[in-house]
Amino acid sequence: MFSSLISKFDLDRFFIGEGPQPSPYVLTQRRVYILPTKQGLAFGLLLFIMLLGSINYANSLGYMLTFLLASLAIVTIFHTYNNLLRLEIGPAITVPCFVGDIAIIKIRINNPAAMVRHSLCLYSERTLAQFADISAQSVSFMTLRHCFNRRGLQPVPRFTLESRYPLGLFRAWSIIEPEQQQLVYPRPSADRQLPLNSAGGLDGNKTIDLGSDDFRELRSYVPGDPLQHVHWKSAARHHTLLTKEFSSTAAQELWLNWQQTSVSGSEAKLSQLTRWVLLATKENIPFGLKLPGIEIKPTLSPQHTAHCLKQLALYGSGDADG
Numbered sequence: 001m002f003s004s005l006i007s008k009f010d011l012d013r014f015f016i017g018e019g020p021q022p023s024p025y026v027l028t029q030r031r032v033y034i035l036p037t038k039q040g041l042a043f044g045l046l047l048f049i050m051l052l053g054s055i056n057y058a059n060s061l062g063y064m065l066t067f068l069l070a071s072l073a074i075v076t077i078f079h080t081y082n083n084l085l086r087l088e089i090g091p092a093i094t095v096p097c098f099v100g101d102i103a104i105i106k107i108r109i110n111n112p113a114a115m116v117r118h119s120l121c122l123y124s125e126r127t128l129a130q131f132a133d134i135s136a137q138s139v140s141f142m143t144l145r146h147c148f149n150r151r152g153l154q155p156v157p158r159f160t161l162e163s164r165y166p167l168g169l170f171r172a173w174s175i176i177e178p179e180q181q182q183l184v185y186p187r188p189s190a191d192r193q194l195p196l197n198s199a200g201g202l203d204g205n206k207t208i209d210l211g212s213d214d215f216r217e218l219r220s221y222v223p224g225d226p227l228q229h230v231h232w233k234s235a236a237r238h239h240t241l242l243t244k245e246f247s248s249t250a251a252q253e254l255w256l257n258w259q260q261t262s263v264s265g266s267e268a269k270l271s272q273l274t275r276w277v278l279l280a281t282k283e284n285i286p287f288g289l290k291l292p293g294i295e296i297k298p299t300l301s302p303q304h305t306a307h308c309l310k311q312l313a314l315y316g317s318g319d320a321d322g
Helices: 002-016 038-057 060-082 232-238 266-282 302-314
Strands: 033-036 088-093 102-111 117-123 130-134 138-147 152-155 159-163 170-176 181-185 214-220 242-247 254-257 287-291 294-299
Touching: 002 170, 033 038, 033 060, 038 060, 060 170, 102 117, 102 130, 102 181, 117 138, 130 138, 152 302, 181 302, 254 266, 266 287, 266 302, 287 302, 294 302
Parallel strands: 254 287
Antiparallel strands: 033 170, 088 102, 102 138, 117 130, 117 159, 152 181, 159 170, 214 242, 287 294
8 A cells, every 4th residue: 555655656756847846946856757768769779789799690790789879878867867857946047928928938057066957948838948057056047938817826738857968868857836926917808998087096186187178298209109299390300200199188087996897897997907907007197096905095106006907916815915
C-alpha cells in the first residue's frame, strides 16, 4: 500500500510536477528527469545495428567505432543532466493585465555554478518555447507568455524547463509551478462614454462629457480627430497640429457607481466600470468608485487607478478591501 502511494506520487511528479512550490525552486536530483529523444532512440538503434554487423563480420574497426560512439552517448547523458542541475528558479515577476490579454511573466533563473548553462528551453502548454544561455554565477530572466480568461488573482501557470544540450540525444526536464499569483483585471467593455451624472458628489453636478460645447483645452492631434476641432492657428504658427477639446460643465468630482451601469450581470458591470476608470484616467478627471460594500473617494493618481482596478478585479472573491 505504502509503496503504491510512493510510486503514484513519483509518477505525478514525472508528468505534472510537485504542484505549487515556494521560490526559489532548486532543481535537485529528484526534480530533474532525463530520457532519450527520438534522435537518441534512432542513434541507439544505429549502434545496435553496427554492433550486430561487427559481430557478424568479426570487424575490429567496427567494434571500436561502435563503442566509441556509445561512450560519446553516455558522456552526453551527464552533460545534458548537469545542464539543469542545481539551477534556482523564481520568483517570477508579474505585471497586472486584463482578461484576454497576453500576460508577460518574467521567470528568474539563478545559476550559482561556475559553468555556463547552454540552450535552456522554457515553455508551457499555451506558449511557444524560448531558448537562452545562462552565464556562470549569474541571474537571467526568461519570458513566459500566458492568456488569462478569468479576473482576480490567478495562479502563475505551470511551465517546463528543459535541456537537450549538447547533441540532442537526451532530454532533461523539470516541471515547475511557482507558488505565486497574477492579478488579472476585468476586460474593459466597448462602451467609451462616461456616465452623464455624478452619482456620489454634489447634487446635480455633471461629469465631463467629451465632445460637448464648452472649450476645455488643447492637446496633441491624434489621427482620426475631427478636422473642425483642429487648432489651425497653432498649425500655421508652430507647424504643430493641436486638437481643441470641449466639455460640458465640469464636475467637482466624478463618481463611477455600480448602480449607474447600463448593463446587467456582475461581470458586465465590472467590465463597464473598468472602462470608465480607464477613460477617467486618460482624460485626467478625478474620480471615485462605488461598489456594493466598497467606496473609494475621488482623487487622481496612478496609484488610485491601480487600486480601483484591483478592487474591480477582486470584487466578490473575498480578497478585496475597502
